[in-house]
Amino acid sequence: MNAFKYLFVGFVFGIVxxxxxxVSWYRIYEMFKFESFHMYxxxxxxxxxxxxxxxxxxxxxxxxxxxxxxxxxxxEKSSTRYWLGGLFFGLGWALVGACPGPIxxxxxxxxxxxxxxxxxxxxxxxxxxxxxxxxxx
Numbered sequence: 001m002n003a004f005k006y007l008f009v010g011f012v013f014g015i016v017x018x019x020x021x022x023v024s025w026y027r028i029y030e031m032f033k034f035e036s037f038h039m040y041x042x043x044x045x046x047x048x049x050x051x052x053x054x055x056x057x058x059x060x061x062x063x064x065x066x067x068x069x070x071x072x073x074x075x076e077k078s079s080t081r082y083w084l085g086g087l088f089f090g091l092g093w094a095l096v097g098a099c100p101g102p103i104x105x106x107x108x109x110x111x112x113x114x115x116x117x118x119x120x121x122x123x124x125x126x127x128x129x130x131x132x133x134x135x136x137x
Contacts, residue, residue: 014105023105025097032094081135092124 021027022042031039056062057070064070093099096117098106103121106114128135 013101014108017102017105018109023098023102023109028093028097084135092121096120 017023020042022039027036027038030036054072058072062070089099098114098117100121103114103118107118
């Protein structure tokens with residue numbers, strides 16, 4: 001039954017992203033050319049929702065499904081890691097036209113060439129895992 005809840009939320013998330021056109025390569029292309037506010041609006045809503053969610057968790061000392069307190073640790077003060085990570089993430093997003101969530105949504109919608117994108121994302125993640133200790137953190 002637990003897996004069903006997560007599967008259901010995943011389906012709803014996929015439908016929302018598809019209907020909002022957040023998985024559309026054209027919308028992402030428009031965003032990176034600063035021709036449309038559409039994607040910036042979606043990202044802005046996600047950021048505000050995240051801020052509200054984190055504040056609700058922190059202020060109400062909410063617990064997870066197992067009854068354990070949810071701990072949200074402070075970010076480290078170094079900025080190099082965030083700039084480099086954001087640069088690589090943004091470049092990949094711009095080149096491919098999809099961030100990690102929409103990769104699975106596009107596969108589910110039948111866009112099979114996205115298998116190559118998924119493979120590239122997995123290889124990139126693997127390479128990061130291998131090099132993690134040698135990178136500036």
